[in-house]
Amino acid sequence: MRNEASSVLSEFQQGDLNAFETLFRMHQRAVYGWILRIVRNPATAEDLTIETFWRIHRAHARFQPSHGFEGWARRIATHAALDWLRTARGESELPADIAAPPSADPAIGAEIRGKTAMAFQRLPPKLRIAAILSVVEEQPGKDVAEALGISVAAVKLRFFRALRLLRKDLQQQGITP
Amino acid sequence: MNAHDEDRLKQLLKQAVPPAEPEPERDLWPAMLRRLDAKSAAPALLLVPWFDWALLAGLVGLAALFPASIPVFLYYL
Numbered sequence: 001m002r003n004e005a006s007s008v009l010s011e012f013q014q015g016d017l018n019a020f021e022t023l024f025r026m027h028q029r030a031v032y033g034w035i036l037r038i039v040r041n042p043a044t045a046e047d048l049t050i051e052t053f054w055r056i057h058r059a060h061a062r063f064q065p066s067h068g069f070e071g072w073a074r075r076i077a078t079h080a081a082l083d084w085l086r087t088a089r090g091e092s093e094l095p096a097d098i099a100a101p102p103s104a105d106p107a108i109g110a111e112i113r114g115k116t117a118m119a120f121q122r123l124p125p126k127l128r129i130a131a132i133l134s135v136v137e138e139q140p141g142k143d144v145a146e147a148l149g150i151s152v153a154a155v156k157l158r159f160f161r162a163l164r165l166l167r168k169d170l171q172q173q174g175i176t177p
Numbered sequence: 178m179n180a181h182d183e184d185r186l187k188q189l190l191k192q193a194v195p196p197a198e199p200e201p202e203r204d205l206w207p208a209m210l211r212r213l214d215a216k217s218a219a220p221a222l223l224l225v226p227w228f229d230w231a232l233l234a235g236l237v238g239l240a241a242l243f244p245a246s247i248p249v250f251l252y253y254l
Binding site: 017021024025028029032033036037040042046049050053054057112113114116117120131132135136137138160163166167170 | 182183186187189190191192193194195196197199200204205206208209212213216
């Protein structure tokens, strides 16, 4: 089984389309889920999944089978999502009036949730990704660091900068978190 | 920002931006194949990245402005 997987990775590296299809079918769900966590829109996540695998296909010669496929794919997916956030910035992804999640804190009203969501959208994309993956999606720091191509300490730094900017933005709107 | 503020902001963020729930998606392989076919059908010139064209334009411009630089370029080719 392990040899078979290793052989698929080697064949993919040599540009074999069947090996690429095998990897696509094995990892499309995970890549889609990762991107959806960042962009929060199913249609955009599908488009970016295709874009990610297109970049993977183009970069097959640079792939190192010994480093594994999943982390590499996640990193490329994160960059594709980051590129999208930089251009589209997901302005229309989160409505101002956010519906309360099932576990909503009754002390936090719809207006505050809406303003927080809008303030979150205004964060720089790099900080936004670190905050959403670390806090909202509760992904392991190691995975987030690997996907962003930075250290775990740098992820924490980005996350704290995101919270600081968020607090400042909310204070300017008259909300004291 | 103290630990209490941090926890409060995290809580606020989780309430404002609920976690995504990746639902089972359709098979994207047919869409991937269309993308691969479209790219392979595109003229080779269109597949050259824009920055390669920009670099070429820059080199041509430089050579036009400073013809003496042409032998230097040729030397490094």
